C-alpha cells in the first residue's frame with residue numbers, strides 16, 4: 001500500500017519535471033505571439049470576462065499563479081492590487097520581468113511551482129490562476145497550496161479549459177458558412193494524465209504554421225465533479241462561476257470566440273477559504 005503511494009508520488013514528480021520542461025520549450029514563441037495579439041481568445045473574451053467576475057481588488061495583496069509572460073498580472077496590478085506572480089518556466093518570468101522593468105507596476109515575479117508555492121502561510125488576500133491549473137499534474141495539491149497562502153477570508157479565482165465542453169476529444173461541427181452549430185465531445189471520463197497536445201493559436205494562417213513550431217502542452221483533464229471535489233478537499237467553497245461567451249459584438253474573424261455562442265471554452269471559478 002505504502003509502496004503504491006510512493007510510486008504514485010514519484011510518477012507525479014516525474015510528470016511535474018516534464019511539464020516544466022514542455023512549458024519552458026513553449027515559452028519564447030508563446031510570449032512573442034501573445035504580445036503580437038495572436039491569443040484573441042485570451043485578450044478579447046477570456047480575460048475581460050475574468051476581470052468582470054472579480055470583486056474589487058484595489059489595495060489587496062494578490063498572487064497570480066502560472067502568470068506566463070505577465071499580461072494578465074499587469075491587468076490585476078492596473079486594478080490597484082499589489083501583485084506577486086509565479087511561473088514554472090524561467091523564460092516566461094524573464095519576459096514578465098522585462099515588461100516590469102520597462103513600465104513598472106510594482107509586480108514581483110518569481111520562478112515557482114504552484115504545487116510548492118514559495119510563500120508564507122496567509123501571505124495574500126487573493127490568488128488568481130488564468131488557464132494554468134488544468135496544466136498541472138496535481139491540481140489538488142496546487143489548490144491546497146493556494147489555500148495555504150491565502151489569509152482567512154481570502155479568495156481564489158481561476159479559469160480552466162471547460163471540463164464539460166473541452167474534454168480530451170472535441171470537434172466543432174459547422175454549417176456550410178463555417179458557423180459552429182454544435183460541439184462534438186468525447187472521452188469526458190478519460191484522465192489524460194499529461195497527454196501532450198500539439199497546436200497553434202487559431203489565428204495563425206497556414207503559412208505561419210509552416211514557419212513556427214506548434215506548442216506542445218501537457219493536458220491533465222479532470223471532470224467537473226472532480227474539480228468540485230478537489231476544491232472541497234482543499235478547504236475552498238465555490239461562491240461564483242462564469243462561462244464566457246461571445247457577447248453581442250460579432251467576431252467573424254475569430255471562430256474561436258464565435259464558437260462560444262454554442263458552448264463555452266472556459267470555466268471561471270471563484271472560491272473562498274472555508275471555515276474562516
Ligand SMILES: C[S@@+](CC[C@H](N)C(=O)[O-])C[C@H]1O[C@@H](n2cnc3c(N)ncnc32)[C@H](O)[C@@H]1O
Pocket residue numbers: 019023024042065066067068069070071072086087088089092112113114115129130131132135136
Ligand atoms: C496556458 S498558459 C497561461 C499563461 C497566463 N496565465 C496567461 O493567461 O497568459 C499556462 C501557464 O501555466 C504555467 N504552469 C504550468 N504548470 C505550472 C506549475 N506547476 N507552476 C507554475 N506555473 C505553471 C506555464 O508555464 C504557463 O505559463
